[in-house]
Amino acid sequence: MKKRKKCKKRFLLALMVLFLTAYFGITDCAYATGNTPIPISFDLNVGSSADGKDVVNSLQILFYLTIIALAPSILIMMTSFTRIIVVLHFVRSAIGTQQAPPNQVLIGLALFITLFIMSPVITQVNDNALKPYSAGQINQEQAIEKGLSPIREFMFEQVNDKDLALFIDLSKVKTVANKEDIPTTTLIPAFIISELRAAFIMGFLIYIPFVVIDMVVASTLMSMGMMMLPPVMISLPFKLLLFILADGWSLVIKELVKTFYI
Numbered sequence: 001m002k003k004r005k006k007c008k009k010r011f012l013l014a015l016m017v018l019f020l021t022a023y024f025g026i027t028d029c030a031y032a033t034g035n036t037p038i039p040i041s042f043d044l045n046v047g048s049s050a051d052g053k054d055v056v057n058s059l060q061i062l063f064y065l066t067i068i069a070l071a072p073s074i075l076i077m078m079t080s081f082t083r084i085i086v087v088l089h090f091v092r093s094a095i096g097t098q099q100a101p102p103n104q105v106l107i108g109l110a111l112f113i114t115l116f117i118m119s120p121v122i123t124q125v126n127d128n129a130l131k132p133y134s135a136g137q138i139n140q141e142q143a144i145e146k147g148l149s150p151i152r153e154f155m156f157e158q159v160n161d162k163d164l165a166l167f168i169d170l171s172k173v174k175t176v177a178n179k180e181d182i183p184t185t186t187l188i189p190a191f192i193i194s195e196l197r198a199a200f201i202m203g204f205l206i207y208i209p210f211v212v213i214d215m216v217v218a219s220t221l222m223s224m225g226m227m228m229l230p231p232v233m234i235s236l237p238f239k240l241l242l243f244i245l246a247d248g249w250s251l252v253i254k255e256l257v258k259t260f261y262i
Helices: 002-032 052-077 081-095 103-134 140-158 161-171 184-223 231-245 248-258
Strands: none
Touching: 052 081, 052 184, 081 103, 081 184, 081 231, 081 248, 103 140, 103 248, 140 184, 161 184, 184 231, 184 248, 231 248
């Protein structure tokens, strides 16, 4: 420890000597050439702008950077990813395996299933918005409107009417004659709440057979007087066996995908 402290002190002393030598060397050179030393300063002040366009441009750049940073989360929340990843986590928790399969596997599986479910919507967005915009046939506002239309249609098919009515009431939208009158900012949170509701209902149904196995194993161990033995240790192989015999992954994924086509 003493050697380390001495090494740190020597290192700091060497840095100070190097800094002072460089500073006075630059100053002496400036005086030797007959020039006054130029002070080095940093201006970090925020001043007012004479032109309002500069402020608007700065705010636009900040807004675009924020949108780019949040774009993955925004797109994920507007797709089927939320329901899928929550259901997969419920499956892992119900079986009782702590980190099997790991989070990376679950997220990757959820992303590919999301891509499979959302492929018709992605195709419509590409054909109706991206290709015409890249060809210069439509402007940016029209591309955004046509690109949002298939996504809104998908969310309207999955959203619960009760959740949609809740956010319409909270947003204080006066007249809603059809779907076009509902803002996207109102539709998105209603869609997310509906996805969480559906995922929790599926999670409850997934838990039931595994809870029954836990109860049977716990009661059997108590009747045998083996109260000190953790029931989870005994029930885990039986839950894995039940999941394998029922072809659990195929069954869960099939029923999960079918919920988006009802």
